[in-house]
Structures are given as C-alpha cells and as structure tokens.
Amino acid sequence: MPALVLLGAQWGDEGKGKATDLLGGSVDYVVRYQGGNNAGHTVVVGDQKYALHLLPSGILSPGCTPVIGNGVVVDPSVLFSELNGLNDRGVDTSKLLISGNAHIITPYNVTVDKVTERFLGKRKIGTTGRGIGPTYADKINRVGIRIQDLYDESILTQKVEAALDGKNQLLTKVFNRRAIEVGQVVEELLSYADRLKPYVADTVLVLNQALEQDKVVLFEGGQGTLLDIDHGTYPFVTSSNPTAGGACTGAGVGPTKISRVIGILKAYTTRVGSGPFPTELFDEDGDALRRIGGERGVTTGRDRRCGWFDAVIARYATRVNGLTDFFLTKLDVLTGWEQIPVCVAYEIDGERVEELPYSQTDFHHAKPVYEYLPGWSEDITKAKSFSDLPKNAQDYVKALEEMSGAPISAIGVGPGRDETIEINSFL
Template sequence: MPAIVVLGAQWGDEGKGKATDLLATTDTIDFVVRTSGGHNAGHTIVVNGEKFATHLLPSGILTPGATSVIANGVVVSPDALFRELDSLIERGVDVAELKVSANAHVIASYHATMDKVTERFLGKNQIGTTGRGIGPAYADKINRVGVRIADLFDEKILREKVEAALDVRNHLLTKVYNRRAIEVDVVVEELLSFVDRLRPMVCDTSLLLNRALDEGQTVLFEGAQATMLDVDHGTYPFVTSSSPIAGGVCTGAGVGPTRIDRVIGVIKAYTTRVGSGPFPTELFDEDGIELQRIGGEIGVSTGRTRRCGWDDA
C-alpha cells in the first residue's frame, strides 16, 4: 500500500495530525507529504507525552527516518517555515530530511498585508481568514504573477515578479484602502535573506515522490484543512483557497490519481468549525460550551475558540 492519503472529512480539526502520526510511527512510512494550504493549517501531535504543533511542516517531521515534503501545491512563507523549524530544532527534533518543492509558491509579506486589509474592509461579510496571506498568494498563482521558490535563486527574475505583483496592489493600498505603498526593494531584500538556508532543501518533489513510488516506498499524503473547506466542493465562499480533497492531492503533489492506493477520511464524533460560514448543527447552548471545554477546542493556528455542534451526517 505505497500511496496513502489522510484527509479531514468535516471543517478541519478532526485529528488528521494524530492519524498521520499514528500511521507514520509504524516504521513503514518513507515520506510524509503536505500538498495544499500554508501555515494556516494546525496539527497537534503528542510524542512521549510532549506536545508538538505543526503548521506548515508535515507531521512526519517528528518521525525518525521519514522524509518530510512540502509539495508544489503548498504556499510557503519562508519566515513561517524557519520559525517553525527553529522551534523544533530547539526541542531536539532532527529536521535535516525536509524537502521543499521548487514550484511551490511563496507567501511574501505583502500577501499578509493584503489579506488583513481586505478582510477588515469586508465588514460584516468577513470570511474568517487567518490573515496570513494564503488567499492572496493563491490569487497571485492563478493570476500568473506569483513568486515561486525557484524564483528566489535568481534576483533579476525575483525583482521582476515582485514588481508585477505590487503594481496593482500598491494602487489598491494607496487609493482604495488609504495605506502606504509597499516598496519592491524591501520585499526583494527580505526574500533573498532566506536563500542560503532554503537552497539545500529545494528540489523537484514531484520527481522525488514518483521515483519513490516506482521503488515501492510508502508515501503518506497529509491533508490540511478539510473536505467542507474545499474551494470547489465546500461551503463557498467560506472556504480555504486550495483543494484539500483527494483529487487535490494529485495536483498538489504531482502524482497521478492511479498511484493513490488508499484514502482515509478522518471525522470526530461531533463537529467544529473556525471562522465564519454555515454550520447547520451548531450548538449555542450549554452543550456547545461543554463540547468546547471537554474537547479543548481552541484553534492551533488561530487561537480562536472553535464553534461546536453535533455531527452532521
């Protein structure tokens, strides 16, 4: 069973990280792969009584012998990546086996700025974004003005792409939102500061994973967010900006659908949701408060209290 997908089947926070960790500790997993989302995800894992929280990194980063992969479908904040890595290194975790796709798109500081400004501008129609720049980074990807990890290694290309991305954005910031324009030089300098540390991690992860599957190695694809937050099949527009379903794994990792051997959907006995959007079985009474308390329902990434309700089959 070389290719396994673990997905959330509700609105997230079902325990995917725990499921991934349980599968990865069987000594049969060679690769653990993130294929969508960014550091808006949050997975909590307990190892030998010690609690770890991962956001951008795959949960497999805590599994000795497994190679962790951030694939092409993920949007990567280098700043968030290295903060998370440093936090794990301080706690004695070996992170040397991390691989990052050269084709993954970069979340720059201006993405987070636009995310927060536009969300506030929506007023009562706010989506409930984490404000971390995930949506604007995916928007740049679709608009073909995105910066990819590979672009960081060529300053000329990087500068051209940042200029293109900021051209319209600065007009919006200054003329619509009454904010200060973002300087191209500042963004380029910040992104170039990550290059030396990133270089040894970057590779063609699609080629890496397909070769691993050809060799009969076991690859665990770890979902972020969940089915009901899918941009096509979730409760639109209160969804994430990527495709966290099984089909999204194939495009997000660069492997064909015929290579997937098993898909595991994770649910919990009740349902939770972070942020805005419909929730038909939400509880507003003492039962809802009690579920929050017993389940410790606080978002790993956002720190926001999760909305709680009965399971909705």
C-alpha cells in the same frame, strides 16, 4: 503503488496530525500537498505536545522524509520559526524537502489579506490573515513568486514589480495605505535563499521515483473537505483543494497511484471561521464540547464552533473524496452524555433532505434532523480494543459508520499517540 491520502472529512481540525503521526513509523514519505500555515496540527508524543502549522506531521518520525509539495504556499519566516522550535527540542529536521515550485507568501500578500478582511467588515470570510488567499490568487493570476525565483535576482525583481503594480494601486487608492517598496520586498525574500537551499528539490520526481521503488507515501491534507475551494461551503472556504484530488495536483502524482483515501472524522463536529454550520450549538452542550475537547484553533487561537455529529457531511466527504475508510477521533469527549444527538438529515423549507444541498442558499437554511443515541459514562481512554468500549459507545461507532458510508478503521479515545484503537490496519 502504496500511496495513501489522509484528509479531513469535516471543516478541518479533526485530528489529522495524530493520524499522520501514528502512520509515520510505517511510511517513508509524508507530503503536505496544499494550504499553508493556516492549517494547524497538534501531535502528542508521550508527555510532549507539538503544534505544527506548515510542516508535515511526519517530521516527528525519525525514519520518514517530510515533503512540502508544489501545491503548498510557504511563508519562509514561519517555516524557519517552526524548524527552530523543533530543533531546539531535539527533533531532526534535516530530511525535509520543499518543492521549488511551491509559492511564497510575501509580506504584501499578508498585508492585502488583513486590510481586505477589515474592509469587508461583517461580510468578511473569516481568514486567518496570514496571506494564504492572496498568494493563491497571485498564483492563478500568474504573478506569484515561487521558491525557485529566489535563486535568480533578476527574475525575482521583475515578478515583485509586476505584482506590486496592481497591489500598490489597491493599497493606496482603495485602502488608504502606504505603497510597498519593491526593493524592500526583494531584499527580504533574498535573505531566505541560503537557508532554504538545502531543502529545495524536484519533489515531483522524488515522490514518483519513491512510488516506483514501492516506498510508502502518505499525502496529508490541511483543513477539511467542507473547506475545499471547489467542493466546500463556498465562499466560506480555504483557497486550495484539501480533497483527495488535490493530492494529485499539489504533489505531482497521477490518480492511478493512489491506493487508499482515509478520512479523519471527529465524533462530533467543529468549525473555525464564518459560514453555515447546521448542527452548531449555542448552549451548555456546545460549551461542554469546547471545554472537554480543548477546541481552540492550533494556528488561530480562536475558539472553535461546536456541534453534534453531522452524517450528511460525512456522506458527502465519502463521495467527493472516494474515501476507503475513516479514522474516528475524540470519541472520549462524548463520555458523560445520557443521550447523544446525531444529525441524519436536514429540513429545508419543510422538506427532508438526506444529501448535502448543492445550493448555498439551501445549505444556509438547513435545519438538522436528529436521531438520539444512548450515551455512556465509563472512562474509555484506556480501551485497547473495540470490545473494551462500553456497548453504547460501540453502538455509536457502528451507527456513525453505517450513516457515513465507509468503514471506521481506527478510533481515537484520547489525545496521546497510544490512545487509539485500531480495528483494521491502514497499511
């Protein structure tokens, strides 16, 4: 069963879009299995740069069928905007499939997200304000709106009424906002139905049949391991499961069909939003990583917090995802440092800890324990093989591989599709 999961092994923004795009020419289906338009991918093809937020990266590969699975939450207005942008640039988007069981981000979900974050003030989670969390909450509370509901106006109206019964109480009595009209929401959602219909499919059936026919299916996670609702730095996490297990529930395939799990690992560490970050830098090194690496969120536009590589969270990602190998990205960004610190453990209350603490309190108090590896000054962006890298760059990669607990199969030495060193084939 040639099914692969590709996911972020840190806090997201590791370069998953590039990795998926590289594989796109060799796979038959690329599937987004969780998250929504809070997950941004940047893909560089030649001199063209594409910023994708909701669509699977495989939409840029002509022979590939891109799929939005049942575990994704979909804002139709964002979806159409993204499709229009790609169509205007000559990209064929007609093969896209969307699960009828995927939940819709409604206008009231976005409103609730924004007013709640504002209300929390300094205790805010750091959401993107795009309605992701409230939509997943509606799903769990069984008052969510699914794409298939757009094709039965009676059911849609009943579901919107049920959802707004409670939300309007919250908006008017707690947040002092105007109540949202049922009819207005229903009218807006129905306006999307005709354009969505050609894309809607039973994607669970499609993907399982594809696997039975020995098609290659790539499951693409948004965000990253440390943002997983169950296994991340809770409560500063996303509202879904970007970890490997999420591919099974978010796409409807059994775990026995997954043959490989690839973790995308940046050569340093970044995160967007609030929450603990042991190796975060507040000095010139942090500013340099941000500037050289172009560390600005694709979706949010916010500057990313930057820090040195954290081997503790890399080992954790290997464990909770069952990673078979890593794709190391942005190695070129580290060119020019005389020494490069790597976090190999934490110090918590005077004790050395080499695995991620399960306690939120302990993780908040974790201080990085660094080892210092020699840097390099040579330009590595033209390297085509591992042997082309300077010795110190090779040693850095080998050290990260040993510390992280899984082999590194590919290395990104620049943003372009062709600026990649492949050590072991992914397929």
